[in-house]
Amino acid sequence: MESVVxxxxxRKSFGAVExxxxxxxxxxxxxAVALIGASGSGKSTCLRCINRLEEPSSGRITVAGVEVTGAGVDLNRVRQNIGMVFQGIHLYPHLTALDNVALALRKVKRMARAEAHDLARKCLAQVxxxxxxxxxxxxxxxxxxxxxxxxxxxxxRPQVMLFDEPTSALDPELVGEVLAVMRGMKDAGMTMIVVTHEMQFAREVADEVVFLDQGTVIDRGPPQDxxxxxRHKRIQDFLARLH
Ligand SMILES: Nc1ncnc2c1ncn2[C@@H]1O[C@H](COP(=O)(O)OP(=O)(O)OP(=O)(O)O)[C@@H](O)[C@H]1O
Ligand SMILES: [Mg+2]
Structure with missing residues (x-):
């Protein structure tokens, strides 16, 4: 199967620090890939490089066949292929749920109002x-x-969804409903990269777990492995601290 991402x-440096x-x-x-690792290991930076919210220092990234890091790339077009959800997502306070979703469609996809509302309703039903x-x-x-x-x-309709700790700002009793929606998306065939501390979710939903330690992937593989x-002491310690 072809790679979506x-x-x-x-590589990414901030100043002199790689x-x-x-x-x-x-x-x-x-x-679905679960990206895990300790605080400061570079998970968010890695996700943000994929849609170039962060400028990579070097390396090559392609999304849905388009080289994101290519010279003269149309970033607006690239970002249409990449959905991003992070903790404490920003909604417009003066707009209803429906209008928050529809506005994105009208602005980004130039959809007519009725069509945008129709699709927004369907997507809200889906969640x-x-x-x-x-x-x-x-x-x-x-x-x-x-x-x-x-x-x-x-x-x-992104080609891939990036999640950066989408449940970490939520009260514990609200975490499950968001994870259930994400699980449904995976079942519906969505390609996703999920930064999460929810190990049970990673265990059940991820095809691959990638463990980041100080900016390096130190191990990767099926969740059960x-x-x-x-195998790594650092991963053993990380998991022990979560419990
Ligand atoms: N704009 C920036 N300028 C300088 N340093 C930064 C910047 N953004 C991130 N860093 C540093 O890069 C490192 C990785 O940060 P990043 O946010 O990617 O970690 P993380 O794995 O997502 O951590 P967390 O689990 O706490 O969210 C940290 O040491 C952080 O201080
Ligand atoms: Mg982070």
């Missing part, structure tokens, strides 16, 4: 929010707001 020897020290990653159609379309963000729980953010990203029988 391909990363070769990605934060990503040569990352390689292939994510094929419909695969289980059919009964909240006319609510404003302040009237939504954290988990519901996060699901609106996911619906907004989904509506743009990396999470159940970790």
């Amino acid at each position: 391909s990363i070769q020897d990605l 934060i990503l020290k040569g990352i390689d990653l292939e994510v094929r159609t419909g695969q 289980g929010l059919s009964d909240r379309v006319n609510h404003h963000p302040a009237q939504l729980s954290g988990g519901q707001a996060q699901r609106v953010g996911i619906a907004r990203a989904l509506a743009l 990396i999470l159940e029988r970790p």
Whole structure:
């Protein structure tokens, strides 16, 4: 199967400090990769390089066949292929859930109002929010707001979804509903890269777990290998600290 995301020897420095020290990653159609590692290991930086929210220092990244790191690349077009969901996602407070999703479609896809509302409704249904379309963000729980953010990203029909700790700002009782939506997306064939501390989710949903340590991938493989029988001391310690 072809790679949706391909990363070769990605390096990123901030000033004199090299934060990503040569990352390689292939994510094929419909695969979910869980990116895990201690705080400061470079997970967010790596994700942000994929849509060039962060400028890679060197290396090559392609998404859906387009070289993101290529000279003269049309970043707006590239970013249309990449959905991004992070903790505490920003919704427009003065717009309803429906309008938050529809606005993205009208702006990015230049969709007419009726068509945008139609699709927005479908995407909100997909994340289980059919009964909240006319609510404003302040009237939504954290988990519901996060699901609106996911619906907004989904509506743009990206080739890959990037998640950066989408549940880490939520009260524990709201985490499950967001993970359930993400699981549904994976089952529907979405390609995704997920930075998460939810090891059970990684175990059950990820095809591959990639463990980052100080900007280097120190191990990767099926969840049962990396999470159940970790070979590396650093991964053993990391997992022990989570429990
Ligand atoms: N804009 C920046 N300028 C300087 N240093 C940065 C910048 N962004 C990130 N860093 C540094 O890069 C390292 C990796 O940060 P990053 O946010 O990618 O880690 P992370 O693995 O996502 O951590 P966490 O689990 O805490 O979110 C950290 O040491 C951080 O201080
Ligand atoms: Mg981070």
